[in-house]
Amino acid sequence: MASSQKRITKELAEVLGNPPEGIAVNLVDEGNVHNWNIVMDGPEGSPYEGGKFKLLLVLPTDYPFKPPKISFKTRIWHPNVTFDEHGSMCIGILKPEAWKPSSKIMSVLTATQNLLAEPVPDDAVETSAAEKFKNDRPLFNREAREYTRKYAK
Amino acid sequence: MDTPSQPDSLLSRGSHLSDPSQAYTFHTDLDNLSGGTTETALGASISSIHKISTLNLRHTVDLRAITYGGTVDENLVCPICRCPFVDPVLTDCDHVFCRACIDDALSHGELCPVDRLPLSQATIARAPKMVFNQLDALKAKCPCCGNIFARAILENHLEKYCLEAMVRCPGSLSEQGCTQVVKRRLSTQQCLHYPAQCPDCYETLEQIEMESHRQTLCRDRTKLCDYCEVEILRCEEIEHKAECPDVLQICKWAQYGCQHESKRRDLYLHADDCHFKSIGPMAEMLKVEISSLRDDVRNLTETNQLQERRIKFLESGQRASDRPMDLMDLSLASMPEAASTDSLDSGHDYLLSLLETQQSRLSHLSAELSDFQGKNTMMLFNETLPIKNELAELRSTQQVTCMHVRWLMRFRMQENQRRFGVSPGLASTGGPDGGNGFGSDITLSRRLSDSSRDVITKL
Numbered sequence: 236m237a238s239s240q241k242r243i244t245k246e247l248a249e250v251l252g253n254p255p256e257g258i259a260v261n262l263v264d265e266g267n268v269h270n271w272n273i274v275m276d277g278p279e280g281s282p283y284e285g286g287k288f289k290l291l292l293v294l295p296t297d298y299p300f301k302p303p304k305i306s307f308k309t310r311i312w313h314p315n316v317t318f319d320e321h322g323s324m325c326i327g328i329l330k331p332e333a334w335k336p337s338s339k340i341m342s343v344l345t346a347t348q349n350l351l352a353e354p355v356p357d358d359a360v361e362t363s364a365a366e367k368f369k370n371d372r373p374l375f376n377r378e379a380r381e382y383t384r385k386y387a388k
Numbered sequence: 389m390d391t392p393s394q395p396d397s398l399l400s401r402g403s404h405l406s407d408p409s410q411a412y413t414f415h416t417d418l419d420n421l422s423g424g425t426t427e428t429a430l431g432a433s434i435s436s437i438h439k440i441s442t443l444n445l446r447h448t449v450d451l452r453a454i455t456y457g458g459t460v461d462e463n464l465v466c467p468i469c470r471c472p473f474v475d476p477v478l479t480d481c482d483h484v485f486c487r488a489c490i491d492d493a494l495s496h497g498e499l500c501p502v503d504r505l506p507l508s509q510a511t512i513a514r515a516p517k518m519v520f521n522q523l524d525a526l527k528a529k530c531p532c533c534g535n536i537f538a539r540a541i542l543e544n545h546l547e548k549y550c551l552e553a554m555v556r557c558p559g560s561l562s563e564q565g566c567t568q569v570v571k572r573r574l575s576t577q578q579c580l581h582y583p584a585q586c587p588d589c590y591e592t593l594e595q596i597e598m599e600s601h602r603q604t605l606c607r608d609r610t611k612l613c614d615y616c617e618v619e620i621l622r623c624e625e626i627e628h629k630a631e632c633p634d635v636l637q638i639c640k641w642a643q644y645g646c647q648h649e650s651k652r653r654d655l656y657l658h659a660d661d662c663h664f665k666s667i668g669p670m671a672e673m674l675k676v677e678i679s680s681l682r683d684d685v686r687n688l689t690e691t692n693q694l695q696e697r698r699i700k701f702l703e704s705g706q707r708a709s710d711r712p713m714d715l716m717d718l719s720l721a722s723m724p725e726a727a728s729t730d731s732l733d734s735g736h737d738y739l740l741s742l743l744e745t746q747q748s749r750l751s752h753l754s755a756e757l758s759d760f761q762g763k764n765t766m767m768l769f770n771e772t773l774p775i776k777n778e779l780a781e782l783r784s785t786q787q788v789t790c791m792h793v794r795w796l797m798r799f800r801m802q803e804n805q806r807r808f809g810v811s812p813g814l815a816s817t818g819g820p821d822g823g824n825g826f827g828s829d830i831t832l833s834r835r836l837s838d839s840s841r842d843v844i845t846k847l
Binding site: 245335 | 447453467468469470471488489492493496501502503504532
């Protein structure tokens, strides 16, 4: 418990001291280092450009032995994110069978940013979005831009 | 001896990174006291630090909570706790972790936390000595005094040397048997755990806390300023007085005669009406001017003195070179006149003037020497010239004489040949005529000898 807190504190200091471009981090509650609020800018050149997406990062008590959970609080039209109030995201490095305790939160955040720029339709959770992404890219981009304007402004 | 409550509270406090004071804990058990006593017996005479080593407590440093100086090499950071390794171990897949971290990780699943290869406790070995050495050399900040030390000696520093670290109160050695702890800084004094009264609020508290109490906690630590009636900290009274707007101050032209005196805040009003307001700046300016002039005069006097001295020595040097040079004069010259010595205020000047005199003398001497040389050369030339001429004349005369002699000799020989060639028998046998011939020979030789005598005298 204590050791996980120490590591989280260290990683928080690292992210706050040297934040990745387009990502802002703060704690949900100052007394609890396990829940992080993240605001991520939509990557340039993607249909999410110009949007500001709120995410919640939850670090389990046995972090780093168990992976953190990350979810979108802002609705987003994306093949790898459920288009509902949960906003659950599916990303490779956070799967329990792929998670490594040596992975850092910083790399989780940049991986999320990359996922926005380049969706992985073969690993989709929002199948209708994945279908459109694969078969009718212009339509998908138009819809994604529309939802970005609607929810992420 | 009972374990006091204070260390317990320190131990129980959660380890939070933002507060470095929790990076270490200390233990007040009886075993340590006996250990400390033997230490005292060994090193009591060495230093005062050792003298109070009976008071030392055992400190445990949480190496994950301390701050490190500079950036730590990423290769020395555990991938699990993200801190420099503590008791590092090596897996058979060549990864290094802290012992505690890998134990934790294995309890969650027998996989390597880096490459997810199967891993078991049995295949884990102590990390190479080199890793330990590198870790020991890491620059760690002391959680108490903030100084930087090698990580390996940090615990020893806290236990024996750090002035901010906690030690047993010196009172524990006396009859009262004080069980408190104090900072080592204060352990050279007596036990400060006795009740005392705060001079401000009359509250009774332990003497050891008095300083911090009076600075921050004391309710009556403030007092009203005697002049401006603003609340100030008692300990900052002097600083406040230097800038209090209600303190009486004299006019800034007071030294030129202004008698005015008013509160600091009203002084600017007086500045406009002050009778000295136009004189003051002028007086100030004149003062500066005069002092600079005085400096100039002093400088000029000094230069003047120096020049005078120089002239005097140059003159005396001139006089000396006018006089005929003899040994007495030279011996005198090596020493400037006694009269002028009085005026020399330093040995330095004396030597300088001595040098100048000698120099001028030397130049005189060399000039005279070259003069003499020129004169001598001319004289020699003039004298040898007529001698040379005479010599040449004599040589020619001698040659002429030689020719004469040779001519005469030949003439004489021819004469003789003619005479003896007619009667050679007479000449060979001799006779009365021979006497005649001999006599004529004598006259000839006499003549010859006369001419030769002439030649000799001429030569």
